[in-house]
Amino acid sequence: xxxxxxCKLCGKKAVVTLPYANTxxxxxxxxxYFTRRIERTIRRYRxxxxxxxxxxxxxxxxxSVALLDVLSILSEKLGFKxxxxxxxxxxxxxxxxxxxxAEEVYxxxxxxxxxxxxxxxxxFTIDEVAGIKRRVCAYCGLVKRYVFNRYAxxxxxxxxxxxxxxxxxxxxxxxxxxxxxxxxLMKIKPVxxxxxxxxxxxxxxxxxxxxxxxxxxxxxxxxxxxxTCPYAVGATSGVFKSKINELEDRFPSIKYSFARTLYDKMQxxxxxxxYQLRKCKICGMPSKSQICGFCRLRAxxxxxxx
Amino acid sequence: xxxxxxCKLCGKKAVVTLPYANTxxxxxxxxxYFTRRIERTIRRYRxxxxxxxxxxxxxxxxxSVALLDVLSILSEKLGFKxxxxxxxxxxxxxxxxxxxxAEEVYxxxxxxxxxxxxxxxxxFTIDEVAGIKRRVCAYCGLVKRYVFNRYAxxxxxxxxxxxxxxxxxxxxxxxxxxxxxxxxLMKIKPVxxxxxxxxxxxxxxxxxxxxxxxxxxxxxxxxxxxxTCPYAVGATSGVFKSKINELEDRFPSIKYSFARTLYDKMQxxxxxxxYQLRKCKICGMPSKSQICGFCRLRAxxxxxxx
Numbered sequence: 001x002x003x004x005x006x007c008k009l010c011g012k013k014a015v016v017t018l019p020y021a022n023t024x025x026x027x028x029x030x031x032x033y034f035t036r037r038i039e040r041t042i043r044r045y046r047x048x049x050x051x052x053x054x055x056x057x058x059x060x061x062x063x064s065v066a067l068l069d070v071l072s073i074l075s076e077k078l079g080f081k082x083x084x085x086x087x088x089x090x091x092x093x094x095x096x097x098x099x100x101x102a103e104e105v106y107x108x109x110x111x112x113x114x115x116x117x118x119x120x121x122x123x124f125t126i127d128e129v130a131g132i133k134r135r136v137c138a139y140c141g142l143v144k145r146y147v148f149n150r151y152a153x154x155x156x157x158x159x160x161x162x163x164x165x166x167x168x169x170x171x172x173x174x175x176x177x178x179x180x181x182x183x184x185l186m187k188i189k190p191v192x193x194x195x196x197x198x199x200x201x202x203x204x205x206x207x208x209x210x211x212x213x214x215x216x217x218x219x220x221x222x223x224x225x226x227x228t229c230p231y232a233v234g235a236t237s238g239v240f241k242s243k244i245n246e247l248e249d250r251f252p253s254i255k256y257s258f259a260r261t262l263y264d265k266m267q268x269x270x271x272x273x274x275y276q277l278r279k280c281k282i283c284g285m286p287s288k289s290q291i292c293g294f295c296r297l298r299a300x301x302x303x304x305x306x
Numbered sequence: 307x308x309x310x311x312x313c314k315l316c317g318k319k320a321v322v323t324l325p326y327a328n329t330x331x332x333x334x335x336x337x338x339y340f341t342r343r344i345e346r347t348i349r350r351y352r353x354x355x356x357x358x359x360x361x362x363x364x365x366x367x368x369x370s371v372a373l374l375d376v377l378s379i380l381s382e383k384l385g386f387k388x389x390x391x392x393x394x395x396x397x398x399x400x401x402x403x404x405x406x407x408a409e410e411v412y413x414x415x416x417x418x419x420x421x422x423x424x425x426x427x428x429x430f431t432i433d434e435v436a437g438i439k440r441r442v443c444a445y446c447g448l449v450k451r452y453v454f455n456r457y458a459x460x461x462x463x464x465x466x467x468x469x470x471x472x473x474x475x476x477x478x479x480x481x482x483x484x485x486x487x488x489x490x491l492m493k494i495k496p497v498x499x500x501x502x503x504x505x506x507x508x509x510x511x512x513x514x515x516x517x518x519x520x521x522x523x524x525x526x527x528x529x530x531x532x533x534t535c536p537y538a539v540g541a542t543s544g545v546f547k548s549k550i551n552e553l554e555d556r557f558p559s560i561k562y563s564f565a566r567t568l569y570d571k572m573q574x575x576x577x578x579x580x581y582q583l584r585k586c587k588i589c590g591m592p593s594k595s596q597i598c599g600f601c602r603l604r605a606x607x608x609x610x611x612x
Contacts (some may be wrong), residue, residue, distance in 0.1 A: 177483065178553070178560050180567035239556060243549045247484070250545060254484050261486040 016215055019252040027219055034216050038070045038204050042078065045190045045263075047202040050079035052158035054202075057148050058086050058105065058113075060098030060225035063163030065105050066213045067205055069222055071161060072109045083157070084113035087147055089140065090125025091229060098225040105223060116151060118143065123303040126231070132300060136231045139297060146294040150285055152199040159200040166259060167210040169203070171241030173262050178240070190263050196277060197286050207259060282306065322521055325558040333525055340522050344376045344510050348384065351496045351569075353508040356385035358464035360508075363454050364392050364411065364419075366404030366531035369469030371411050372519045373511055375528055377467060378415045389463070390419030393453055395446065396431025397535060404531040411529060422457060424449065429609040432537070438606060442537045445603060452600040456591055458505040465506040472565060473516040475509070477547030479568050484546070496569050502583060503592050513565060588612065 007014045007026035014024040018033075025033055041047070048054060056071055058064040071082050086102040088095050099115055106113040119125050126143065130136045152160045169188050176185040190207075194200035205213070217224055248255045279285070280292035282304065287293075291306060299306045313320045313332035320330040324339075331339055347353070354360060362377055364370040377388050392408040394401050405421055412419040425431050432449070436442045458466045475494050482491040496513075500506035511519070523530055554561045585591070586598035588610065593599075597612060605612045 177567055178557075178564040180563045180571055182567070182571055236557075239553065243553060247545065247549060251484075251542075257486045258484040261483055261488070265486055265488055 015219070016212075018212075020209075020248070020256060022252075030212075031216065031219060034208070034212055035070050035073055037207060038067075039074055039078070041190060041207050042074070042202075042204050045202075045206075047161075047191055047204060048078060048080045048159060052080045053156065054080055054082050054159050054161050055148070055152045055155075055157040055199075056082050056084050056111075056161045057144075057163075058084050058102045059163070060086070060101035060105075061163070062213050062217050062224045063165050063168075063205060063210075065101075065163075065222050065224050066208075066216050067161060067163040068105060068111060069109060069216075069220060071204065072111055082111060082161075084111050085148065085151060086113065086115050087144060088115060088117040088119070089143070090117070090119045090127055091231070092127055094227050094229050097227045101223050101225045108223075114151075116147065118147065122147070122298065124298065124301050128301055129297065130231060137233075140231070142293050142297065146285070146292070149197075149199055150283075153197050153285075157199060159194075159202050161202050161204060163205055164203045165205045165208050165210050165213055166255065167241050167245070168237070169206060170244050170255060170258055170262070171237045173258075174240040174244060175237045185262075185266075188262055197284075198277070206263065207256070209255070321525070322518075324518075326515075326554065326562060328558070337522065337525060340514070340518060341376050341379055343513060344373075345380055345384070347496060347513045348380070348508075348510050351508075351512075353467075353497055353510060354384060354386045354465060358386045359462070360386055360388050360465050360467050361454070361458045361461075361463040361505075362388050362390050362417075362467045363450075363469075364390050364408045365469070366392070366407035366411075367469070368519050368523050368530045369471050369474075369511060369516075371407075371469075371528050371530050372514075372522050373467060373469040374411060374417060375415060375522075375526060377510065378417055388417060388467075390417050391454065391457060392419065392421050393450060394421060394423040394425070395449070396423070396425045396433055397537070398433055400533055400535050403533045407529050407531045414529075420457075422453065424453065428453070428604065430604065430607050434607055435603065436537060443539075446537070448599050448603065452591070452598070455503075455505055456589075459503050459591075463505060465500075465508050467508050467510055469511055470509045471511040471514050471516050471519055472561065473547050473551070474543070475512060476550050476561060476564055476568070477543045479564075480546040480550060481543045491568075491572075494568055503585075503590075504583070512569065513562070515561070 005014050006012065006024065007029055008023045009029045010026060012026040015027050016030050017024045054071065056064070056068050058068050068082070068084060075082050084102070084106050086099055088099050102113070103115070126136065126140050129139050129143070133139050148160050173185060173188045176182070176188065190203050192201040244255060244258070277286045277288065278290065280287040280295055281290050282295040283292060285292055295304065295306070298304045311320050312318065312330065313335050314329045315335045316332060318332040321333050322336050323330045360377065362370070362374050364374050374388070374390060381388050390408070390412050392405055394405050408419070409421070432442065432446050435445050435449070439445050454466050479491060479494045482488070482494065496509050498507040550561060550564070583592045583594065584596065586593040586601055587596050588601040589598060591598055601610065601612070604610045
């Protein structure tokens with residue numbers, strides 16, 4: 001049975017079996033395969049055009065570190081420029097850790113970057129949010145989306161690349177479908193086009209599995225943050241993610257076809273009113289209501305008055 | 307802890323806990339609840355109008371037997387008429403069993419009925435289909451849909467009621483979503499409106515769980531066929547059904563919200579061409595192609611020539 005452990009492309013020792021692709025690959029061919037899959041995703045959805053400037057948000061986790069690594073490889077071939085952004089959320093015992101990891105990765109890959117401090121720029125930390133809010137993760141998500149978008153907009157970036165991987169996107173999608181949240185479902189796409197002051201968001205890992213990301217990180221010996229966020233609790237969507245993985249064990253092509261359904265086939269219709277964007281009265285950034293969620297949060301924290 | 311085993315409505319001994327409804331009920335109140343849920347489904351989707359004649363297809367399985375029982379109770383209150391139809395598919399060692407059960411149920415409930423023999427009416431049996439086809443279940447489904455519809459159409463029925471329960475519908479929906487079959491997904495609705503010679507199809511059990519159906523059958527001591535179809539193999543959609551049940555154990559309202567998403571919120575857009583119906587050149591019934599699948603099958607069996 002020795003042949004079973006050989007790379008299908010070169011016959012060297014295989015490090016991984018990919019049932020969904022019906023193949024086994026050695027170290028080198030896996031890395032190539034991993035990069036090529038992301039390149040294909042970028043091309044298929046025309047995520048970037050030559051000459052564009054892409055802001056890559058790096059949290060120091062495996063997804064964003066792998067994304068930065070691959071984009072730094074592809075940027076020359078596809079003719080775009082990347083710049084890293086890491087947001088220091090001010091979470092004690094955690095933020096300093098991932099900022100350190102991110103800086104290490106930026107340095108190793110030679111990628112230009114910015115470390116943005118939430119405290120210095122907007123006067124508060126996520127620890128302060130945790131003091132007044134129960135659903136910290138939801139607010140932290142809001143804060144990150146706002147800060148990333150505003151930074152990209154003010155600095156003239158063409159797109160924001162985030163490390164959302166296939167498993168997370170599908171898990172979130174299933175959760176959204178089952179709880180009937182079509183507005184959330186609508187946003188689970190490889191590309192969310194920009195409009196007005198909302199910068200285009202791209203997800204080059206939309207067809208990349210979590211398992212493969214872990215292996216890539218390991219094979220390339222990339223540093224990732226080992227501490228977990230103190231506010232992280234077992235996310236509900238994780239349950240849905242693992243159900244999908246159980247289904248993929250049985251039907252190896254199911255995740256891919258589910259992704260194609262979500263990304264390409266399903267057109268969710270929304271009420272026109274759900275699309276409308278105004279300008280926040282306080283900060284001028286896009287908002288569904290008169291005052292955006294970020295400014296309302298800052299007001300609740302006593303940092304600004306409405 | 308004695309109170310925990312009491313009916314929430316009357317305090318008598320509870321026979322069931324319904325986590326999704328956050329309640330416990332005794333025998334009598336469960337039966338009432340079960341019937342009322344189906345009545346609500348019929349009303350919500352305006353499945354029937356007073357004076358209409360409904361053809362109820364009865365396979366002798368738990369779903370169709372429970373459906374017939376409840377519709378016979380509701381028919382007076384809601385002012386419609388029911389007629390049972392059982393198709394003898396000619397499956398050796400199985401068809402005679404369920405025909406016997408169906409006749410027993412019809413007799414006990416005093417419902418008018420027809421037993422239609424596939425062999426006598428169309429000259430073939432499912433056993434013969436099994437001789438030339440691998441995917442018997444798919445062809446059996448085609449045959450049933452055709453024969454039910456033609457019978458309903460030719461006999462002037464306003465709707466065909468089938469026993470598809472919530473678990474089956476949701477399992478099929480998840481399977482359809484994940485494999486990207488939006489045409490199948492589109493049909494997973496409580497009501498499929500009629501058009502031309504396609505008679506309206508209604509699914510009054512669209513919000514009724516399999517578990518509850520089993521309990522209802524048991525409490526009402528209704529006969530159901532105990533033999534399994536010899537062609538039944540573990541259906542793929544069963545895997546999806548059980549994943550959904552595992553999710554419901556964790557999130558008791560998830561099945562209901564998933565059903566509402568599917569039935570009410572999701573509007574699947576299809577190509578215009580997928581909608582078009584012609585008339586089959588052979589039998590004149592609605593068909594997507596020149597000759598309908600049923601006639602093609604009969605031709606393959608040598609019963610007619612094209």
